[in-house]
Amino acid sequence: MTTDIETVEEFRVRARNWLKATLLPAPPTIAPADTEEAWQHARRLQRVLHDGGFAGICFPTEYGGLGLTTDHQAAFTEESLPYEMPLLLNVPTLAICAASLLDLGTEEQKRTHLPAVLRGDEILVQFLSEPRGGSDLAGLTSRADRDGDRWILNGSKIWSSGAYAADYGLCLARTDWTVPKHQGLTLFLVPVHAEGVTVQRIKQVTGSTEFCQEFFDDVVLPADAVVGAVDGGWAAASRLLFHERAALGGTSPYTSGARPHLGGEADQLLRLAKATGQDGDSRVREDIGEARAMNIVRDQLIAHVTRAIATGTLPPAAGAIPRLFSAENAWLQTDTALRIAGPHGATHTPGDGADTETVGLDYLFRAAWSLAGGSTEMARNVISERVLGMPREAAADRDVPFDQVPHGR
Structure with missing residues (x-):
């Protein structure tokens, strides 16, 4: 990294101008992640970021990144929120697998795979x-x-x-x-x-x-x-799981663009309330207020834990704290959306303007956010044992050779 590094504000302005001139606005709903077209499109968008000089902001320059700070990444993420981004590549490719290779890989592995990932040529799982x-x-x-x-x-x-x-x-x-x-x-x-x-x-x-x-x-x-x-x-x-908790908790420095399912955004709840004629209902307004407050707490928690881990005030295992909070916040957001949508969450009509299709699907998928990145029960164990220093829970197979541990076939 050179000593004449671009300031965060200079970088922000350059990114803002480039994004406006280069990328399309983000679609109103997140495209399905289970089609070849979606993944190929994500690869193309990643190549656009790479060729524009905005891929791998926190990855070292010797592996194809920019070698900039987490503050530079945060500025770009904020500016990129209104635009279409290769979100499919954030998790697990960039935030988990590439980050783990950066920490653990041989020099040959890093020089072979990290530049390819940042160009969109390789997807890692x-x-x-x-x-x-x-x-x-x-x-x-x-x-x-x-x-x-x-x-x-x-x-x-x-x-x-x-x-x-x-x-x-x-x-x-x-x-x-x-x-x-x-x-x-x-x-x-x-x-x-x-x-x-x-x-x-x-x-x-x-x-x-x-x-x-x-x-x-x-x-x-x-x-x-x-x-x-x-x-x-x-x-x-364990290092890979650290990056997984960071990705699911929102503390990873290796992702750009919106962070779907870290708790949703309350703007959707407001659109739902308006579309269903409930924006004047005091109960609905209180629900939306609670959802907004939880998202503010989420963002502050992510920022606080990220800084604390970076400075050594908290151990890396503290990434389990925002991961746990983000899961619980995701439940609250999806439950609130379904409560506002009511029957529309199950009887979506295309073109109804209320995002009711995603409401129903998100609710069906809500349990995933208690499992992704390790279950919430595991996150609580990590917090208790590795952050608070509480005793480890008992395990019958601890220190037993694995070929002597009974297990089914």
């Missing part, structure tokens, strides 16, 4: 959860066996957002079964389209097929596919 694993990530049974100077991957992962459209996945697999479960894991960078990888899409209650399940059948991985250290996968996954 997470291969973490397993069909029978629940919230016990360290209890996974997908395995990678060493074969000379390569690895053979077998197993299955699930709930991978956008995997069908991705190029690479960060995959956690077991590489040593003779040690306790946290000690025998390794993180790999897996080509999604490699021989032996099968991706199946999962249809949700909303009709979306964004989530996927993956099957790995004798997938051959080279030695340089390891991210971090062999058998050091839990430390690598």
Whole structure:
């Protein structure tokens, strides 16, 4: 980074002018994330940002970024809110996977993949959860066996957002079964389209097929596919989960544009109230006021925790605090929207001008915000144990070699 770095205000003005001259206004509703067209469009928008000099604002210059500060990123994010942005690439590609590669990857991995991500040439996803694993990530049974100077991957992962459209996945697999479960894991960078990888899409209650399940059948991985250290996968996954909490909580410095589903925006509630003739109703006005207040608290909490982690006042695990709050705020926002919409939330008519289609779909999907980025129960555990220093909860398999832990088949 040069000493004559552009000031935040200079950067803001330049970004404002460029955005106005280059990008289209943001569409009134978020486009579905389960079509090839949507992902290709996001890639194109990311390339526009890159070519315009506004991609990877906080990524180092040696890996294709701008090497600027979080304040520069915050200024660009604020200015970009009215415009169409490649939001699909924010999570997990930029905020989680690319950020994890920046922290954990070899120099070759970073120079190969990070510039490609910032150009929109590569999409990265997470291969973490397993069909029978629940919230016990360290209890996974997908395995990678060493074969000379390569690895053979077998197993299955699930709930991978956008995997069908991705190029690479960060995959956690077991590489040593003779040690306790946290000690025998390794993180790999897996080509999604490699021989032996099968991706199946999962249809949700909303009709979306964004989530996927993956099957790995004798997938051959080279030695340089390891991210971090062999058998050091839990430390690598912990760093990845830190970035995941930051992304879901709104504290990540690697995203641009609006942050959908961090609690919604109360403007939608006001439109709903007007469209349904309830804008004069005192109860509805109180509900909208509460929603606005919660969003203000959310933004202040994100700013406070971000600063505290950056200065060392709070540990990185404190990212679980805004992640938990954002989930609870998302519930409040979606519940409030449905209460205002009433029957219209279930009987949407195209063109009714009240966003009632998204109200109904958001309500059906509301439980996801208690699970994405780790469940809210896990967030509470992280806060209690790693921020407040409370004792860890009991675990029957702690310090037991994994091949001696009973588990179903």
